[in-house]
Each structure stands twice: as C-alpha cells, then as structure tokens.
Amino acid sequence: MAGSVLRVARRQLSQRGGSGAPILLRQMFEPVSCTYTYLLGDRESREAVLIDPVLETAPRDAQLIKELGLRLLYAVNTHCHADHITGSGLLRSLLPGCQSVISRLSGAQADLHIEDGDSIRFGRFALETRASPGHTPGCVTFVLNDHSMAFTGDALLIRGCGRTDFQQGCAKTLYHSVHEKIFTLPGDCLIYPAHDYHGFTVSTVEEERTLNPRLTRSCEEFVKIMDNLNLPKPQQIDFAVPANMRCGVQTLPPA
Numbered sequence: 001m002a003g004s005v006l007r008v009a010r011r012q013l014s015q016r017g018g019s020g021a022p023i024l025l026r027q028m029f030e031p032v033s034c035t036y037t038y039l040l041g042d043r044e045s046r047e048a049v050l051i052d053p054v055l056e057t058a059p060r061d062a063q064l065i066k067e068l069g070l071r072l073l074y075a076v077n078t079h080c081h082a083d084h085i086t087g088s089g090l091l092r093s094l095l096p097g098c099q100s101v102i103s104r105l106s107g108a109q110a111d112l113h114i115e116d117g118d119s120i121r122f123g124r125f126a127l128e129t130r131a132s133p134g135h136t137p138g139c140v141t142f143v144l145n146d147h148s149m150a151f152t153g154d155a156l157l158i159r160g161c162g163r164t165d166f167q168q169g170c171a172k173t174l175y176h177s178v179h180e181k182i183f184t185l186p187g188d189c190l191i192y193p194a195h196d197y198h199g200f201t202v203s204t205v206e207e208e209r210t211l212n213p214r215l216t217r218s219c220e221e222f223v224k225i226m227d228n229l230n231l232p233k234p235q236q237i238d239f240a241v242p243a244n245m246r247c248g249v250q251t252l253p254p255a
Helices: 055-067 086-092 170-181 205-211 219-227 237-244
Strands: 008-010 025-032 035-041 048-051 071-076 099-103 113-114 120-123 124-133 140-144 149-153 191-192
Touching: 025 055, 035 055, 035 170, 048 055, 048 086, 055 086, 071 086, 086 099, 124 170, 170 191, 170 219, 191 205
Parallel strands: 048 071, 071 099, 099 113, 149 191
Antiparallel strands: 008 120, 025 035, 035 048, 120 124, 124 140, 140 149
16 A cells, blocks of 8 residues: 555654644543554544554544544554554444554555554654564554654653563564664653653653663663563463554454
8 A cells, every 4th residue: 555645754753833732632441451542633624543542442432532622643653562462453443434554664554554654644744654673573653744743653752761572572673773863852842651650741852862871872782681581471472463464443444
C-alpha cells in the first residue's frame, strides 16, 4: 500500500496553523502492563491519531474520542508489543474509518506500514516517523512536526529504556538509536514513553540526555548493563506477540 494514498507522505510535515489552538493531547494509562496510550487531535479539523492503544482499554479510548467530537484516522503502534495485546484491531471495529499503523520492519499486519522518514498527518499536524530499533527491530519514535514532543515507545523510557533480551533485541543498536534519533532533538522536547513503572508521566530530551542512568554511559558500558539485567519473561508474551502480529484481535485481509 502506498503511503501517499493513505495520507501518509514521506518527509512532508504539516505545520501548526498560525496562532490557532494548540494540539489536543490526552495521556491515558493501562495499569496491568503500565502502558501509556496517547490521543492527539487537531482542534480545528477534529482529526486524531491514537498511539499504542491496549485491547482492554480500547472501549474507553473510543468513548473519549466520541465525547471529544474527534474522528480517529489512525491507531498507531510504536512496535509489536510483548506485554499487552494492542487495541488497534478492536478500534477499527469500534470507530469505522480508523486504520491500523505499524512499522514495516515489525513484520506485523496492519492497514498501513510505515518506514523511517514517513509522516502521519492529521489536520494541521503531523507525526514524523523515526526508526529507533534495538528493543525490537521494528521500533519507531513519533515526533510532532514542531519537535515539541516525541513518543518514544519502549526505546526510551523515563530514566530507563526498553529491554533488549528478546524479540531480536540488540543493546548496541538501541544505544545508537536513542543517541542519533532522539537525543538529537531539542533539549526541551517532551518525552512521552510507552510505559512507566515509577509514577512518572513525562520527561524531556535534556533530562534523559543528562540524567538517564543507562544512556549517559558509553556504548560498551550500556551493553554490559543491558546484558546483565536478568529480567523475568513478560507474563503475556506468549499470546501477546502472536496476537499483535495480527493487529490485535482480528486478522486483516491481505494488503
């Protein structure tokens, strides 16, 4: 499927409309997997995107979208998650016209596959896709077109990062992804991760660039840290990953 047909134009970013109302942003939480879902909308056109929806909270998200009078264009995943089932498949049913989106390198099914440099446009705004592999090969970070905020998925967490010991993860790759694709953003760019386990909601590029206990180390030190985390296996991985390869809860027709 050509990105241009589905309103995703490579390296073409929509700009803020003069002195118009700022973007609408809602951060929502799913407590079992500690996942953040983000709703972004254009207050003028009422077009919206949803980042990293969770199956169990998809009805909540759909209800909020309706209450706010928004039209959901895309349900977007930063990567193929291992700790929960995505809600993108269910949202396609709850909100007709919504299309599921994920990186082509994830290998997962979706209505639309994106690559590094692609832009997801909604009204006056756009999300720039920055490939940020390492946690998984298909991880991406979404950056708002004015570089005021970035949605980093599991690549960069607040004072941490995603693990690299499964799903073809690579610590060295993750280190370079964060330093080259995220830490090069303006220092005051807000960082919105896919998860948090300590009660934090947002950080900045400058904070993480200077305070992140893992990513302020050298690449060699970072790799050693990641190789010795000895984390338990995610509880939902055995059924979450296969489901997420099929867009969550429903099998999509061939592209």
